[in-house]
Amino acid sequence: MSNGAVPNGSPAPTHTQSQRYLSTRGDDSGLSFEDVVLKGLASDGGLYIPEQVPTASQWESWKDLSFVDLAYEVLSLYVSPSEIPAEDLKDIIRRSYSTFRADDVTPLLPLQDNIHLLELFHGPTFAFKDVALQFLGNLFEYFLVRRNEGKTGRDRYHLTVVGATSGDTGSAAIYGLRGKKDVSVFMLHPKGRVSPIQELQMTTVLDANVHNLAVTGNFDNCQDIVKALFADPDINSTHKLGAVNSINWARILAQIVYYFYSYFSLARQRPDSFKIGDKVRYSVPSGNFGDILAGYFAHRMGLPVDKFVIATNENDILDRFWKTGRYEKQASYGSAAEGGLESDGVKAHEDGVKETLSPAMDILVSSNFERLLWFLAYEFASSAGMDDEWNKKQAGQEVSSWLADLKNKGGFGPVYKDVLETARRTFESERVSDQETLDTIRALYKDVAYVLDPHTAVGVEAAKRSAARAAPGAPLISLSTAHPAKFAGAVTLALKDEVGFEFDSKVLPPEFVGLDKKEKRVRDVENDWKAVRELVKEEVEEELKGKR
Numbered sequence: 023m024s025n026g027a028v029p030n031g032s033p034a035p036t037h038t039q040s041q042r043y044l045s046t047r048g049d050d051s052g053l054s055f056e057d058v059v060l061k062g063l064a065s066d067g068g069l070y071i072p073e074q075v076p077t078a079s080q081w082e083s084w085k086d087l088s089f090v091d092l093a094y095e096v097l098s099l100y101v102s103p104s105e106i107p108a109e110d111l112k113d114i115i116r117r118s119y120s121t122f123r124a125d126d127v128t129p130l131l132p133l134q135d136n137i138h139l140l141e142l143f144h145g146p147t148f149a150f151k152d153v154a155l156q157f158l159g160n161l162f163e164y165f166l167v168r169r170n171e172g173k174t175g176r177d178r179y180h181l182t183v184v185g186a187t188s189g190d191t192g193s194a195a196i197y198g199l200r201g202k203k204d205v206s207v208f209m210l211h212p213k214g215r216v217s218p219i220q221e222l223q224m225t226t227v228l229d230a231n232v233h234n235l236a237v238t239g240n241f242d243n244c245q246d247i248v249k250a251l252f253a254d255p256d257i258n259s260t261h262k263l264g265a266v267n268s269i270n271w272a273r274i275l276a277q278i279v280y281y282f283y284s285y286f287s288l289a290r291q292r293p294d295s296f297k298i299g300d301k302v303r304y305s306v307p308s309g310n311f312g313d314i315l316a317g318y319f320a321h322r323m324g325l326p327v328d329k330f331v332i333a334t335n336e337n338d339i340l341d342r343f344w345k346t347g348r349y350e351k352q353a354s355y356g357s358a359a360e361g362g363l364e365s366d367g368v369k370a371h372e373d374g375v376k377e378t379l380s381p382a383m384d385i386l387v388s389s390n391f392e393r394l395l396w397f398l399a400y401e402f403a404s405s406a407g408m409d410d411e412w413n414k415k416q417a418g419q420e421v422s423s424w425l426a427d428l429k430n431k432g433g434f435g436p437v438y439k440d441v442l443e444t445a446r447r448t449f450e451s452e453r454v455s456d457q458e459t460l461d462t463i464r465a466l467y468k469d470v471a472y473v474l475d476p477h478t479a480v481g482v483e484a485a486k487r488s489a490a491r492a493a494p495g496a497p498l499i500s501l502s503t504a505h506p507a508k509f510a511g512a513v514t515l516a517l518k519d520e521v522g523f524e525f526d527s528k529v530l531p532p533e534f535v536g537l538d539k540k541e542k543r544v545r546d547v548e549n550d551w552k553a554v555r556e557l558v559k560e561e562v563e564e565e566l567k568g569k570r
């Protein structure tokens with residue numbers, strides 16, 4: 023499909039029409055923005071996508087807008103004033119980004135050669151998740167205030183958010199929702215598999231509506247529990263479940279903004295060599311595929327992108343898909359020749375997930391990949407020359423069958439050659455080992471005195487490899503997804519021998535000092551979704567009775 027076109031023949035909605043949403047598995051459609059934000063996951067198990075991706079025909083005219091004004095332009099293409107009046111949407115956006123420490127919210131820095139770093143960690147929890155979760159927290163609040171007007175007690179709509187985290191979504195969601203009325207938030211993290219700072223950021227928040235659960239298992243187990251809860255008619259009839267993971271469409275939507283914003287920042291920084299309309303490459307450290315998928319939507323709206331580089335760690339299901347066309351849970355562990363650290367004691371768990379130095383990306387199944395699969399299947403179906411309804415139906419069926427194979431057989435594929443070629447036209451992939459991650463952190467520190475977090479280092483290493491394939495001088499934007507202080511272990515391992523390097527004075531922000539002395543609240547729970555369901559019911563009840 024050509025750049026920026028809508029995914030079907032019908033015109034995209036205008037500002038005043040309401041955008042409608044459908045499920046990637048085909049059994050749910052015609053939903054409003056508010057419905058999909060509050061529901062999170064479709065009842066057929068699919069993820070919501072807009073029925074039409076709006077073409078941003080005037081996108082060049084956004085070039086001088088502030089982050090907040092640009093966010094309004096982008097979001098208002100998806101949320102009509104009939105759902106959220108313009109002034110209210112502007113107010114939600116303004117409040118969401120007033121909590122950021124950087125004036126331009128997501129600053130772009132020249133890093134090295136033609137690589138620019140998009141710093142996404144200036145929000146309250148020092149990770150890119152804040153960009154979407156500050157917004158989503160305010161959006162939930164807005165919808166709940168509206169729904170609960172004039173209602174009291176048990177008649178009020180009470181949202182029970184259940185989320186899974188490998189470290190960053192958890193604290194960002196908690197900071198986005200703490201203390202908010204009519205919302206309880208249950209955050210499941212894999213016990214002992216998030217960094218110490220990440221764990222403290224979550225468990226030291228003591229607001230009554232915040233519930234941290236440490237699950238015996240890995241991130242995929244946490245994500246499966248969340249999906250099982252959404253699929254369970256029992257808890258759905260008693261509790262209104264809400265999602266904060268990137269299965270929630272609002273997460274992806276908010277992240278589209280910084281692709282446009284960084285593109286314009288690049289044009290301002292390189293007036294002689296980069297013009298509006300030129301193409302750029304983006305390298306994105308990827309796990310659940312939400313961040314890069316937001317870029318894909320920006321591209322479909324019209325942003326000129328040469329390639330998106332999917333940067334994975336040694337949990338490389340995505341990289342293997344791009345190389346082979348097969349999407350299989352079983353991880354292929356790095357060989358000594360690739361510089362893997364297996365022999366140095368990095369743990370490969372029996373469950374197939376490898377514990378790496380970039381733990382937030384220790385994910386086997388990337389839930390948002392399903393959204394891309396829908397578009398790949400849709401384009402494949404479109405080549406048959408049938409009508410748009412048929413194309414969408416085919417796409418839904420194909421995605422359902424791929425996902426059923428993933429669940430029942432552990433994988434699917436190889437996909438049709440044309441499907442893989444479409445995927446390769448827009449994306450390429452790189453797998454970065456732990457050793458390469460450490461080398462990248464060290465090299466950047468030596469060369470430009472900049473400290474990368476390990477996830478960002480995975481992206482920068484992938485960016486360097488991609489730059490070597492791109493046209494000479496072509497600019498590349500590498501996404502910096504977290505502050506290095508969140509990953510003291512990896513950063514210290516990389517830089518401990520560097521003269522003058524000292525973690526506490528060079529990296530640690532004042533906000534993290536003393537966190538370990540604070541009171542914590544967390545409950546351990548087995549990897550058993552029914553046990554989690556009972557615990558959720560129990561704790562919501564206590565919270566509503568005001569006992570917490």
Ligand SMILES: Cc1ncc(COP(=O)(O)O)c(C=O)c1O
Nearest residue numbers: 190308309310311312313382503
């Ligand atoms: C620091 C960091 N980098 C990268 C990622 C991967 O992003 P995504 O899951 O959207 O692919 C995550 C987790 O999601 C993260 O926390």
Ligand SMILES: N[C@@H](CCOP(=O)(O)O)C(=O)O
Nearest residue numbers: 187188189190191267268382
């Ligand atoms: N890396 C994430 C995993 C959850 O991803 P999400 O983007 O779907 O919320 C984390 O840090 O929790």
